[in-house]
Amino acid sequence: MLVLSNARLFLENLLKYGILVDANTSGFSIHKGPYNMPAACLVIVSNVFIVAALYTERRLSVGCFSERVGLLVHSINLSVTLCFPVAIVLMVKSMTPGTAVCVLISLQM
Template structure:
């Protein structure tokens, strides 16, 4: 580990940066379908935004608790099914990328489920006198 760390620290001053980060980003932007796992991770933000907007509507009272619970259940179910379907149907997904993306989605599912529960408890809490 120490010899590799020394090599990592000595290489840029001696030889410069050998990998151009702009080329890596442009490669990703030119053909995003060759990178399905990072695209899956980026799309995960949409599920979090949906959950946030549902909770805002529930807190404002513009959405009933029953409809909110049904929409939350649909959103959480899609968090589990969508990445699994993409991993199974897209042949360019590597096993390492698939495991990483599915782990991110599993963590997101658990966090959004907890977010929904905590906000429900806060809505049900009686107001302080």
């Protein structure tokens, strides 16, 4: 019953107001250049954290790092992995809530 009432409300709003999402301001527009796509750049930069974890694991397997240093490096990497995208989403004014949610969900998977 709840789904049907919300679907009816959704259809009424769609018929009354139309689609109000502008694709050019969504954060994924390509035609403005790479620096005007903060969401895409954030997804690309997320690979740095993956490479840092891989490098740390390789150094640990060889014996260059002690277990404590490895734990410290992994803790810092995990903290930055969780806080960096959130800080970028909050600081960049051109990122809309829809793209911010999509990016943050894709980065945490």
